Amino acid sequence: MTEWADGRERKIQGITMDEQTKQRRQFLKNHIHTEFDFSRTDQAQGVPVPPAEKPPRTDQRVIELPGPKQWETVAPVDLTRAIRKRRSRRIFKEKPMRVEELAFLLWATQGVVRQGPGYTMRTVPSAGARHALETYVCALHVAELPSGVYRYLPTRHALAEEFLDGELGPKLAEACLGQRFLATAGAVWVWTAVPYRMEWRYGPVSAKAIALDTGHAGQNLYLACEAVDCGTCAIGAYDQKRMDALIRADGEDEFVVYLAPVGKAK
Ligand SMILES: Cc1cc2nc3c(=O)[nH]c(=O)nc-3n(C[C@H](O)[C@H](O)[C@H](O)COP(=O)(O)O)c2cc1C
Numbered sequence: 001m002t003e004w005a006d007g008r009e010r011k012i013q014g015i016t017m018d019e020q021t022k023q024r025r026q027f028l029k030n031h032i033h034t035e036f037d038f039s040r041t042d043q044a045q046g047v048p049v050p051p052a053e054k055p056p057r058t059d060q061r062v063i064e065l066p067g068p069k070q071w072e073t074v075a076p077v078d079l080t081r082a083i084r085k086r087r088s089r090r091i092f093k094e095k096p097m098r099v100e101e102l103a104f105l106l107w108a109t110q111g112v113v114r115q116g117p118g119y120t121m122r123t124v125p126s127a128g129a130r131h132a133l134e135t136y137v138c139a140l141h142v143a144e145l146p147s148g149v150y151r152y153l154p155t156r157h158a159l160a161e162e163f164l165d166g167e168l169g170p171k172l173a174e175a176c177l178g179q180r181f182l183a184t185a186g187a188v189w190v191w192t193a194v195p196y197r198m199e200w201r202y203g204p205v206s207a208k209a210i211a212l213d214t215g216h217a218g219q220n221l222y223l224a225c226e227a228v229d230c231g232t233c234a235i236g237a238y239d240q241k242r243m244d245a246l247i248r249a250d251g252e253d254e255f256v257v258y259l260a261p262v263g264k265a266k
Helices: 019-026 079-085 099-110 168-175 180-184 196-205 207-227 240-247
Strands: 062-064 112-116 119-122 133-139 148-153 158-164 187-193 230-232 255-264
Touching (some): 099 133, 099 187, 099 207, 133 207, 168 240, 180 255, 187 207, 187 240, 207 230, 207 255, 240 255
Antiparallel strands (some): 062 158, 112 119, 133 148, 187 255
16 A cells, blocks of 8 residues: 555655565564464474573683572562653663672573473563573673673573673674763673574564563563662664674574663662
C-alpha cells in the first residue's frame, strides 16, 4: 500500500513508505504460527542444544563474584518506590563502584536461579528459556577490578577476563557516537546476541524474541540500580562495527545489541 485511505502518498516523516520500511515493520509482527515450521528446527532435528553461555577459554582468568550473602549494600528496596524512582541517569559520581554492587547488578540482569538439561532459568524471562544474550562488562571505575572488558558467566556467577585496557572510556564514548557520559560510568554493560541459541529452537523468526529479551534485561538493570544507589541509561545509539570490534565480537554469530553505562547516582 503506497497511499493513505484519503489518497495522499504514504510517507513517514517525509520518507515514502517503501519495501524496506515495510520489511522493518514485519520484524515487529509475530510469524511463529504462520510462517514457521517447528518440525524443521535444529531442535526438532535432534541437533544438540547449544551451551547456555559461551564457555570461557582455557587461558582466561575467571574471577568468582560475591554471592547474595555478601551483598550487604543491597538494602531492601520497596519495588513500588524503585519503579517510581527509575530514570535514565547520565550524570555519575566519581566514586568507584564496588564489586559487590557489580555482582548484584549482573545477577539481577542475567543471574541463574535454576537450571536443568539444556536450559537455565534466570532473573529475567526469555522466549523458550533460550537466553541468547551475553553480558560484557567494561569496567572503568570499579574498586579492585583493573580497567578492562570482562564477560559474565551466569551459570558460575563469575567473570571471565577478556582483556585489560586502560583507555576504554573514550573508546566507548566514540563507538557510541560521541556520547561522552559513557566514559564517566563505573562500568558499562554491553549486551551481545548469540542468535543461534534462539534459532536452534525458533529458526529464522528469532530476532524479535531476542530484541524483547534484551528489553527485559535492560529494565531489570534500571530497577536493580535504584536498589544500590546507582543509575543507568539505555543506549541504543552506537556504531555497530566499532562496538563489535571494541569487545571483539565477530559481528556475525555474535554482535552487540544494547548497552547501559552504570555509575553511582548523583
Ligand atoms: C531502546 C532505547 C534506546 C535508547 N538509547 C539512548 C541513547 O543512545 N542515548 C541516551 O542518552 N538515551 C537513550 N535512551 C534513553 C531514553 O532517552 C530515555 O529512556 C527517555 O528519554 C525517557 O527517559 P526516562 O528513561 O528517564 O524515563 C534509550 C532508551 C531506549 C529504551
